[in-house]
Amino acid sequence: MPSYDVVARRRPVDLVRPGPVRAPYAATRGRGTLTLASGSTSITCDDSVALHVTRDGRTTTLRSRRHGRPQAPVDELALTLTARQVTAFALEAGRWVARARHDLDDSVPVHDEGWLAGLEASAGLGRFGQVGLRDLRVVTHADGSPWLEEDRWLLTATSAGPGGFTTGHTSVWSLDPETLELAHRADLFVRRDGGVYGDHAVHLVRDAGRWLLAASTWGDFEPRLRPVRTVLATSEDDLTTGVHVLDAAPLTLPTDGLRSVGVWDPHLVRCDDEWLVAYVSARKYFRFHPVVATGPTLDDLTLRAAASRLRETEGSTLAHVDGRWRVLASDTRRQAYPVLDLDLREVATLDAAYVSNIPWPTLLDDLVVGFDGTTWGGPLLAYGTHGDVVIQRARRG
Numbered sequence: 001m002p003s004y005d006v007v008a009r010r011r012p013v014d015l016v017r018p019g020p021v022r023a024p025y026a027a028t029r030g031r032g033t034l035t036l037a038s039g040s041t042s043i044t045c046d047d048s049v050a051l052h053v054t055r056d057g058r059t060t061t062l063r064s065r066r067h068g069r070p071q072a073p074v075d076e077l078a079l080t081l082t083a084r085q086v087t088a089f090a091l092e093a094g095r096w097v098a099r100a101r102h103d104l105d106d107s108v109p110v111h112d113e114g115w116l117a118g119l120e121a122s123a124g125l126g127r128f129g130q131v132g133l134r135d136l137r138v139v140t141h142a143d144g145s146p147w148l149e150e151d152r153w154l155l156t157a158t159s160a161g162p163g164g165f166t167t168g169h170t171s172v173w174s175l176d177p178e179t180l181e182l183a184h185r186a187d188l189f190v191r192r193d194g195g196v197y198g199d200h201a202v203h204l205v206r207d208a209g210r211w212l213l214a215a216s217t218w219g220d221f222e223p224r225l226r227p228v229r230t231v232l233a234t235s236e237d238d239l240t241t242g243v244h245v246l247d248a249a250p251l252t253l254p255t256d257g258l259r260s261v262g263v264w265d266p267h268l269v270r271c272d273d274e275w276l277v278a279y280v281s282a283r284k285y286f287r288f289h290p291v292v293a294t295g296p297t298l299d300d301l302t303l304r305a306a307a308s309r310l311r312e313t314e315g316s317t318l319a320h321v322d323g324r325w326r327v328l329a330s331d332t333r334r335q336a337y338p339v340l341d342l343d344l345r346e347v348a349t350l351d352a353a354y355v356s357n358i359p360w361p362t363l364l365d366d367l368v369v370g371f372d373g374t375t376w377g378g379p380l381l382a383y384g385t386h387g388d389v390v391i392q393r394a395r396r397g
Contacts, residue, residue: 001321001339004352004368004392008180011388013376014129015078015089015096021119021127022245023189023196024110025161025169029078030123034088036081038118041108045079045088049099053086055108062102067380070099079121080128082167083198083219084110089162089377097378098162111195111220127187127243130159130171132387134371135201135265136362137317139172139240142207142270144320146364147240152176153364154185154240157389158200162377164384165218169198172240175369180391185241190215190248192231199231199248203267204239211239213246216264223285228262230279232298254293254303259283263291268298269318271325276342277301278316278327283308290316290329292342307344315360328361330354337361352392359390368392 016027028034033046044052049070050063072092080087088100109115119125139147139154147154152174161167172186190199190213197219205212213233220226230253233246253263258281265280275295282288289310295301307313313331320326327340328350337350350361350368357373371387 001348001350002366002394004350004394006353006390007393008391009388010180010182010391011132011374011376012182012184013096013131014184015080015131016126017129017184018126020243021116021125022243023169023198024084024116025082025128025187025189025198026119026121027078027080027126027128028121028123029076031076033122034077034079035122036079036086036125037120038115041104043079043081043086045077045100047074047077049074049077049088049090051086051088051100051102053102053104063100064380067378068099070097080162081110082128082161082163084108085161085163085167087162087381098380101163101380111197113196116196128161129184131162131376131385132160132371132374133157133171133173133389134160134357134387135315135360136369136371136389137203137267137360138362138364139204140206140269142205142268144269144271144318147206149174149240155362155369156202156204159187160385160387162381162385164382165221166198167384168200168218170200170202170213170215172204175364177365182389186239187243188213188239189245190219190231190233191245192217192248196245201265205268207270209236211235211237212268213239213248214251214266214268215248216266218264223261228264228282230263230266251298252301253277253279253291254301255281255291256303258291258303258306258308261285265314265316267317269325275301276318276325278318280314280316281306287311289313290327290340290344292327292344304342305344307340312358313338314358317360317362319363321363328363330358330360332358353390355390357386366394
């Protein structure tokens with residue numbers, strides 16, 4: 001396998017994207033007082049960049065004691081809803097900084113489609129875009145080959161929100177092979193358990209005239225109450241453009257004989273009338289390792305191998321390398337990308353820069369497309385705003 005060098009970094013940031021709001025990932029921006037409201041709940045931010053949350057006629061004002069004071073004149077405000085988190089941003093000296101944040105409790109039905117249909121904003125309602133991208137994967141045919149649109153590769157990504165796992169959602173991007181520029185194409189959400197969620201860490205697959213979306217249920221993750229599992233949605237619509245809410249059903253990935261508290265990062269390939277599925281199983285949060293399953297259908301899978309010796313290794317991705325199927329992964333303890341066979345024995349290591357966080361290794365022609373842990377939006381925001389998209393190219397000669 002070749003060696004790779006970093007040739008480009010990209011960081012598309014978009015707090016407010018025009019278009020319909022079909023999931024609890026919404027935003028508004030402007031000057032003066034901003035409001036997001038539905039039903040008996042309204043959230044307001046003003047020039048003090050505090051949050052005023054009104055529920056059933058009672059208002060609570062929230063501000064950060066350490067980070068709530070702007071450090072430069074405020075040119076504009078933005079107010080975002082990402083799952084249950086609301087965040088107030090100030091545009092200071094050309095830079096967006098989060099100055100207040102609050103997690104709504106379960107009494108506010110943000111995942112309910114009726115509540116979402118009634119959502120309004122004082123300065124124009126739009127979708128929340130992203131503050132960074134992570135978990136990038138190539139959109140593929142079922143045989144694992146890349147899906148192309150006008151000579152551009154398509155990638156799915158987790159559009160990072162202003163905080164933890166639940167604030168992200170799935171998006172689709174094109175990558176220009178010449179300029180290495182990214183362009184947004186679609187946002188994908190999952191309908192399950194009676195609501196709409198921003199599940200992510202996905203694989204989007206074209207199979208027999210339909211799309212398959214295998215997703216990880218990070219959209220409502222709570223380790224003790226709602227562990228991460230995998231779901232599968234199908235659609236005949238064009239999921240590579242627009243905004244879509246997809247009905248999802250459980251995708252049961254086997255963990256027989258494993259001490260498993262959750263599974264995520266599904267990657268699917270159909271090979272010789274059999275499905276190969278690579279994924280991650282966690283023995284606890286957060287100790288996780290690659291797993292491979294096989295079966296004639298995605299409803300009838302059997303565990304083939306588990307690399308339970310590994311401790312913090314994810315992004316399991318099937319890749320056809322030198323005529324054989326391999327599993328690529330990202331091992332943060334070794335700061336390396338192990339290359340494994342289908343029995344999850346290590347056969348090589350990808351010679352590419354290991355940046356920060358747990359950057360998935362996505363092979364695409366002569367490129368490795370990954371991400372890093374670069375944060376955004378100031379010190380108020382917790383883990384989850386990463387990262388830069390890091391593109392590496394194979395050395396020549």
